[in-house]
Amino acid sequence: MWSHRAAAETDRPPKSRATAYWLALGTTLAGTSLLASGLVIAPFAHAGPLATDTIVGLGVAAIAIGPSLGSLYAHQPWNSGLGMRLGGLAAFGIGGALELACSNARGDACDVGGRTFMALGAITYVVGSIYEIATSGRAVDRYNREHALAVTVLRGSDGTGAGLAIRGRF
Numbered sequence: 001m002w003s004h005r006a007a008a009e010t011d012r013p014p015k016s017r018a019t020a021y022w023l024a025l026g027t028t029l030a031g032t033s034l035l036a037s038g039l040v041i042a043p044f045a046h047a048g049p050l051a052t053d054t055i056v057g058l059g060v061a062a063i064a065i066g067p068s069l070g071s072l073y074a075h076q077p078w079n080s081g082l083g084m085r086l087g088g089l090a091a092f093g094i095g096g097a098l099e100l101a102c103s104n105a106r107g108d109a110c111d112v113g114g115r116t117f118m119a120l121g122a123i124t125y126v127v128g129s130i131y132e133i134a135t136s137g138r139a140v141d142r143y144n145r146e147h148a149l150a151v152t153v154l155r156g157s158d159g160t161g162a163g164l165a166i167r168g169r170f
Contacts, residue, residue, distance in 0.1 A: 014140075014144040014148075015073065015074055015140045015143055015144055016140065017136075017137035017140045017141070019073060019140075020069075020070035020071075020073050020074055020136040020137055020139065020140045021070060021133070021136055021137060023069040023070050023073050023136075024066060024067050024068070024069050024070030024071075024132065024133040024136045025066075025070075025133050026066075027062050027065065027066030027069050028062065028063060028066030028067055028129065028133065029066075030062055030066070031058070031059045031060070031061065031062025031063035031064075031066050032059065032062075032063060033059070034055055034056070034058050034059030034062060035055075035056055035059030035060060035063060036059070037055060037059075038052050038053075038055035038056035038059055039056065041055075042056075063129075066129075067081065067082075067085065067128075067129040067130075067132040067133050068082055068132060069136075070132070070133065070136025070137075070139065070140075071132060071135075071136055071139045073136070073140070074136065074139035074140040074142070074143040075143055076139040076142060076143060079132060079135065079139065080128075080131065080132075080135075081128045081129065081130075081131040081132025081133075081135060082128070082132060083128070084124055084125070084127060084128025084131060084132075085124075085125050085128035085129060085132065086128075087121075087124055087128075088120075088121045088122065088123070088124030088125030088126075088127075088128055089121065089125060090121070091117050091118075091120055091121030091124060092117070092118050092121030092122055092125065093121070094117050094121075095113075095114045095115065095116065095117025095118030095119075095120075095121055096114065096118060097114075098113055098114030098117060099114035099115065099118070100114075102114060
């Protein structure tokens with residue numbers, strides 16, 4: 001009769017929850033700071049609009065990819081937070097198109113439909129970003145579980161060592 005005693009080992013160190021959080025949160029906060037700085041210094045920029053546009057562009061890029069970096073680190077790029085962010089961008093774009101069409105057609109104040117879409121899209125994007133940052137640790141846990149290598153020592157019923165069993169997912 002065989003019995004076993006498990007000794008879980010991994011072939012590589014597990015991914016870190018803290019690294020995932022700081023990749024996502026740190027990049028997003030850095031992007032927010034760059035965006036705000038670029039918008040604040042724009043009226044006073046003596047280096048020209050290209051320098052200000054570069055700062056704003058880097059900020060927008062960091063805000064766009066920042067929340068996803070924790071999940072990307074854990075090899076889990078698609079998640080609910082990313083879906084909310086993409087939906088929010090779509091709603092914002094639809095609202096912007098409605099506002100543009102309305103202002104071009106009538107030339108005066110339009111109804112609030114386009115602005116409502118834009119506001120809801122922006123709120124959805126922010127909520128999706130927060131959700132994606134907050135759940136990046138969960139993505140790391142899932143990655144570590146799925147990529148663990150377990151070594152089990154098999155023993156005979158008399159207590160002597162009989163062999164090893166290796167189990168894992170890659």
